[in-house]
Amino acid sequence: MPDLLVPLYKLPQEPGTGVENGVTVRRALAPEMHAICAFAQKHFNKGWASECSVAMAGRPPGVYLAVEGKTLLGFACYDATARGFFGPTGVSKAARGKGLGRRLLLATLHAMREAGYGYAVIGGAGPVDFYRRHCPAIEIPDSEPGIYEGMLR
Numbered sequence: 001m002p003d004l005l006v007p008l009y010k011l012p013q014e015p016g017t018g019v020e021n022g023v024t025v026r027r028a029l030a031p032e033m034h035a036i037c038a039f040a041q042k043h044f045n046k047g048w049a050s051e052c053s054v055a056m057a058g059r060p061p062g063v064y065l066a067v068e069g070k071t072l073l074g075f076a077c078y079d080a081t082a083r084g085f086f087g088p089t090g091v092s093k094a095a096r097g098k099g100l101g102r103r104l105l106l107a108t109l110h111a112m113r114e115a116g117y118g119y120a121v122i123g124g125a126g127p128v129d130f131y132r133r134h135c136p137a138i139e140i141p142d143s144e145p146g147i148y149e150g151m152l153r
């Protein structure tokens with residue numbers, strides 16, 4: 001899985017945040033960290049839960065959420081494993097295919113732009129086509145395994 005580079009000055013205008021079809025996309029609050037980490041571990045893996053906890057330690061937290069009522073449907077992080085990195089991101093299986101992944105991606109990338117970054121790196125991008133479709137992402141040559149080399153699981 002290669003890393004991707006995203007020029008943040010070329011992002012689509014759509015902010016990603018706000019309420020659409022009853023689902024709110026917004027920045028996470030510190031007291032929600034336990035719920036976010038539990039969600040990441042339940043639906044994905046412990047490594048992603050660890051990354052969520054690191055991103056949540058930012059001020060403001062570097063995590064965006066998709067929430068319907070009191071149910072967490074997905075998340076996206078930045079500045080977790082490295083500064084300037086986007087990810088991880090995930091949407092629970094039942095909530096996929098409804099545009100939440102796109103909204104979380106755009107909300108987080110816009111926040112990175114606001115935080116002063118010119119580019120974002122999508123670290124170890126799994127669904128490369130998903131990213132290419134929704135933001136101006138280009139593959140970084142020779143970026144695998146990149147910063148994750150030798151990682152313990």
Ligand SMILES: CC(C)(COP(=O)(O)OP(=O)(O)OC[C@H]1O[C@@H](n2cnc3c(N)ncnc32)[C@H](O)[C@@H]1OP(=O)(O)O)[C@@H](O)C(=O)NCCC(=O)NCCS
Nearest residue numbers: 089090091096097098099100101102124125126127129130
């Ligand atoms: C990737 C992920 C976050 C996308 O979330 P989602 O809410 O389903 O995404 P969206 O509904 O916004 O998808 C929008 C479009 O991208 C497409 N898409 C979604 N996942 C895709 C994938 N893995 N590969 C290619 N295209 C994909 C959808 O088909 C959809 O197309 P459409 O607009 O023509 O219907 C979600 O599939 C997920 O949690 N996957 C597992 C975790 C993961 O791989 N995370 C990324 C780690 S780097």
